[in-house]
Amino acid sequence: MVDFKAIEEKWQSKWLEDKAFEPQIDEKKPKFYITVAFPYLSGHLHVGHARTYTIPDVIARFKRMQGYNVLFPMAWHITGSPIVGIAERIKHRDPQTIYVYRDVYKVPEEILWTFEDPINIVKYFMKAARETFIRAGFSVDWSREFHTTSLFPPFSKFIEWQFLRLKEKGLVVKGTHYVRWDPVVGTPLGDHDLIEGEDVQILDYVLIKFILEENGEVVYLPAATLRPETVYGVTNMWLNPEAIYVKVKIRNKDKEEVWVVSKEAAYKLSFQDKEIEILEEFKGEKLIGKWVKNPITEDEVIILPADFVDPDNATGVVMSVPAHAPFDHAALEDIKKNTDLLVRYEIDPRIVENISYISLIELEGYGEFPAVEEAQKLGVKGQKDVEKLEQATKNVYKAEYHRGVFKIEPYKGKPVSEVKDLVAKAMAERGIADRMYEFSDKNVISRFGNRAVVKIIHDQWFIDYGNPEWKEKAREALANMKIFPESRRTQFEAILEWLDKKACARKVGLGTPLPWDPEWVIESLSDSTIYMAYYTISRHINKLREEGKLDPEKLNREFFDYIFLEEFSEEKEKALAEKTGIPTEVIHEMKEEFEYWYPLDWRCSAKDLIPNHLTFFIFNHVAIFRKEHWPKGIAVNGFGTLEGTKMSKSKGNVLNFIDAIEENGADVVRLYIMSLAEHDSDFDWKRAEVGKLRKQIERFYDLISEFAGYEESEAELMDIDKWLLHRLNKAIEGATKALEEFRTRTAVQWAFYNVLNDLRWYMRRTEGRDDEAKRSTLRKLADVWVRLMAPFTPHIAEELWKKLGGEGFISLAKWPEPVEEWWNETIELEEDYIKNLIDDIKEIIKVAKLENAKRAYIYTAEEWKWKVAEIVAEKRDFKASMSEVMKDPDMRKRGKEVSKLIQRLIKDRVFDFKRIDEEKALTQSKDFIEKELGLEIIINAEEDKGGKKKQAMPMKPAVYIE
Structure with missing residues (x-):
């Protein structure tokens, strides 16, 4: 068995010793x-992360071998509240957190308790991540390594500069906005601050204040809706009789009202500019059977009981519009049948029976009541058919919004999409409606372990991604960028359009203080948008720090402006040297590095970062840098599961990246992950499959080691040798094209599996041969194959390169290119012809149960059929083909035969056609075919066995077995 670990350690040490991946400026090379998005270090990286980081390494290695001067740097992200939240939970001995860090991440107990200080968490996982990346064989330029937050002052000064530039342009503003909020810790929450709920939307509910008058007191029941225009069709109200509701005094600015909402709603509303005073608490059943007034129509409608009303969703008060809401229709029909329930609440069943549906919207393809029709169409039996009702709701709402026309005055004839906003605005102006922000899913959990709420905050700092001029520049940049896969472009375009103000600072967590308001700390998704520019100078910054020659406080705005925004100037460099203490020549080199490396060619990350980081990355670049420095491409990848299940730290269903390497070896892990999925599709890690791949890689290693003992020569090659070299050319071409497009799965297929399969076939075809031509062919294959594999399995490739006598590192060797004289499509067609024939004969024997057969007669197509096929391939049309063929008198004699053949060829679309000498191919391969089949092979016998001869088609010989 090959000792992969020893090989990996050997080459990792050599790469680091020789600084193989620390590029300098080289104007002679492109x-x-x-x-790639630097990892957030709240724990170990898992095999899902492995894919995100292996892809850019494979591409970096590929481009290096193509002759490019490649920069692939790495840094660590520690900004934000998650790490602080972990420290707090460990401090309070939270069992789940202790389990994750002690049992899943395997942190030694004596180190675990030091995690009460978040700095120790950061130090531990930074060291672990660096070790993992080195062990994975990533070709990273470690001289440029850094980490975020004020714990690394030079980078913190860079972030200060970025925010000063944004503020100067009016793109960082102070204002009022709704945010996700941790109510316990008291901080806004970004995507990275959540354990659950990153993708949960914030919905903007309109609260329509239905009026309940009791004992001279006016109380409002604010019904939450996303469709305010349907208030004209309300037939009743729904409350959950078992839920706890509260009567509250609501103070909002100068206005004071009494509302009834669920207890949960009162708590959530208290975060949304409303002062809440609870006056009374009761079960919903207290109000069942009472009547309220619709503030728009002034109709009196009854309050009915409904278990489906979730008190934890919006206000817990729901208006019923059965003509246009499938859930309301189903619930109303159910309650009509439940007389006992109505009697329990002293409601006359006739009242409910007489409720008439109100039709509001004209919709092509539907009658008066779309909700009723859609429910019937989907076979809804009642309100418990939740899945069908959700689909019906989606269908009706979408159709009515996009195609519906309102038919109630004063909005008659207007499209529903327009009426929605007009009604909401009119009710707000009259004071009969309010608004409430609510999550589309209640499971939004912060990394502090608390359930989030939506809070309206004042005096919050925002990045104004809604700025129209900024959006226009971002659109321009995106239009000129490459996106892999291209299908993701529309998502980027959509996000770019709806993106608006985003909270960019908070008062807790690690980070860089806002330079003009240091009580606030810049949050994690806002300090990670243009750090790719910082990489270009970080090598010099790190060296100055090591030598004790850097005072970060002197890295002022003037310094960064010059490096990143201005033209070269000796005078400016001298002035900056005096102010910063950095030698003039070093400032000049930093400026040169930025101008050389920028713009960034490719940004890589997983698809979950499209709605935030990757789009922010575009925005911030166009805001700060000159157009020639805007980024050129984004490559998006998918996620990973473990044995078919989503990975979860809390459930222990996680395979750490470093553990996968320990168990299987880095090259096995790399090749396995790269072979599983293309672009943004997801992959599933299966241990059994990894084990099989390891054996195949060992076979690869043994084969190349064997071929290394052969020598190339000028010996005359047989056709099968030429076939293998032609196929090798195809592998080079296929792998190269795939890697240029970040299609790693296809690249692995070409570079590894196809070559392996072709080699197996070649060895079968040449069994018993041991001549100079074969050895030379295999030596040529070894030299190409090991280079094709170098980006995927770099450690093994280095070891084999040495065995092959290659100079230097294979990581820096020349990527193979197709050899012109190896191309031979005819030989490939002939070999495919032989393969297909063998498979066909095997299938005939199996189906016809001819296991005892002794010989096979093979008949090739007659010359006239080839002529017809060539004409059909050119004309691709029956009429045109017949016309051309019939110019030949001999063909005219065949009449119907020719017509039938053309019809068959057209039907089978035999257009991609190239002629081969079938008889020659069969004659040369006769011994091999006989050996493979255990039959005597007779080619084009005079005798027409079984009348098969006439069935022969070009590239499809007729076969008779006896």
């Missing part, structure tokens, strides 16, 4: 600059 540059290639690729980065």
